[in-house]
Amino acid sequence: MSEKLDRARAYEEEKRTQTPEGSKCVFHLTPAVGWINDPNGFSRYQGEYHLFYQYHPYSTVWGPMHWGHQKTRDFIKWEHLPCALAPDTGYDGQGCFSGSAVEHEGKHILMYTGVLDRMEDDGRHTLRQTQCIAVGDGINYEKLPENPVITAQALPEGSSKEDFRDPRIWKEGDTFYAVAGSLGVDGSGQIALFSSADAGKWRFESILDANGGRYGKMWECPDFFPLEDSQILIVSPQFMHAEGLEFHNGNNAIYFVGSYDREKKKFLRKEARSVDYGLDFYAPQTVETADGRRVMTGWLQSWDNYLTPEEFPWSGIMSIPRELELRDDRLIQNPVRELERYRQNEVSHKGVTLSEKAGKTELEGVRGRVLDMTVEADVSRSDALTLHLAAGEGFETTLTYEKGKGTLTTDRTYSGLKKDLLCTRSMYVDAKEGKLKLRLLMDKYTLEVFVNDGEQAMSSVIFTPPEAEGIAFSCKGESSLDLVMYEIMV
Incomplete structure (x- = not known):
């Protein structure tokens, strides 16, 4: 074990014992200490699910990348494990960037991007990104x-040597495959496919898909997997321009449904859609469970909006792991069913009437910051319906459906921010025959x-300060709703 890895392990062990009890999320993965971003190595190994992540233990901002590590049996309760990788060789001395993992013959194979970034003696700047393997x-x-x-x-002539990263490894039969993102000769993203018999010696197979300048520039963190009768490609494009409410400016996470021509080793895709329409979601990665489900998690943070309070000893949260299905060529995402085991203290209200005249309506027993709540609303007679969340002492975050626009909007303007950061985002939703069903998960932050x-x-x-636990409902016009809420206790 290297000196850098020893140091990282000792530091995180010391600091995590100093983190105040109850200061982190309850059922979402957060780091022991320091900064985390992209999920890495989401994999099944010896009957458990491992999740690694981009990790800088020494501060709450991005720094030289390590791989942090946790595992779970049910995607809800996570066990901290020692830091897995540190930037400690010539080829990865400036960072162990994103990657993936696979189990093989009792071993856990990690595939990641090593970053070499240095000034040479003659003044030249050398930057290289290469793909590397660690076995454990x-x-x-x-x-x-x-x-x-x-x-x-190994890439086609003219491809970038500086932007080549985020390998996604898997195994089919006796062959290992991996896809990785890079920049092609046209300066836009491409996904390269490689194969190997032993995960040590690799050969280039094809450019599986190419951006052609259509969706941002570099395609980061590719994931490529079968789902039902289709093939899915998920990528996280950089430098996108907003398009209506489907894509926003900057870093997005998008997916394509399509088919995979195994002979030509080409992906044949349909139109692109956003994976998640919120303010904070990036670099999702999936795993196949023992019972055949495809489960995905992503990083709940935006590169361009750093919200972590200064006093926090950690920064970065992973999304609730989500089960994926296909419906009409769209990804359907729902929280993993294992979450239901942790539901307690059910509160139910049926036939609640809301009116503009009545103003904000609070319901008995409906409050909290660690919860699973489903609201089914009749919005046929209302111009707008608003849920007021994490409310109290001047704080609130709102979720508003506007019938005329057909949109659902998150607004965290009054969530307690002290900087002029992006606070609203909207998406088009379908109120089916005047009915709207919303399931909300809240976990402190x-x-x-x-x-x-x-x-x-x-x-x-x-x-928002955790003591702001109020929940209320208001509308323009009239509305009615049914609600069921559970506390989540882990």
Whole structure:
């Protein structure tokens, strides 16, 4: 084990014991200490699910990337494990960037991007991103002496040597495959496909798909997997321009439904859609469960809106793991069913009448910041319906449906922010025959909304003081709703 990895492990162990009890999320993965971003290595290994992540233990802002590590049996209760990778070799000395993992013959194989970024003696700047392998037992991992196992020399001529990252490894039969993002000769994103018999020696197979300048620039964090009778490609484009309410400016997470031509090794895709329409969601990655479900998690933070309060010893939250299905060529996302085991203290209200004249309506027993709440509303006679969440002492975050626009909007303007950051985002929703169904998960600092049984997801973080637990409802016109709420206790 290297000195850098030893230091990181000792530091996180010391600091995590100093984190105040109850200061982090209850059922969402958060770090022991420091900064986290992209989920990495989401995989099944020896009957448990492991999740690694981009990690800088020494501060709550991005720094030289390590791989943090946790595991779970049910996607809800997470167990902290020691830091898995540190930037400690010549080829990854400036960062162990994003990647993935697969189980093989009792070993856990991690595939990641090593970053070399240095000034040479003659004044030249050298920047290279290469793909590397580490093999371990679920706790300790050894980097292959053959690393890096893939360099940009394997890519088509004219491809970038500086932007080549985020490998996604899987195994079919006796063959390993991996896709990775890079920039092509036209300066826009492409997804390269590689194969290997042993995960050590790799060969280039094809450009699986290419951006063509259509969706942003670099395509980060690709994930490529079968779902029902289709093939799914998820990518996280950089530098996108907003398009209506489907895509926003900057870093997005988008998906394509399509088919995979295995002979030509090409992905044939249909139109692109957003994975999540909220203010904070990026770099999702999936795993196949033992019972055949496809489960996804993403990073609940925006690169361009850093909200973490200064006094926090940690920064970064992973989304609730979500089960994926397909319906009419759309990804359907719902929280993993295991969450239902942790529901307690059910509160139910039926036939609640709301009116503009009555103003805000509070319901007995409906309050809290760690909850799972489903609201089914009749909005046929209202111009707008608003849910007031995390409310109290001048604080609130609102979720508003406007019938005339057909939109659902998250607004965290009054969530307690002290900086002029982006606070609102909207998406088009379908109020089916005047009915709207919303499932809300809140976990102290998170708000995840699933519309109409998972047709759309909208995720945002809010750093409102935890004692602001009020929940109320208001409308323009008249509305009625049924509600059921549970506390989540882990």
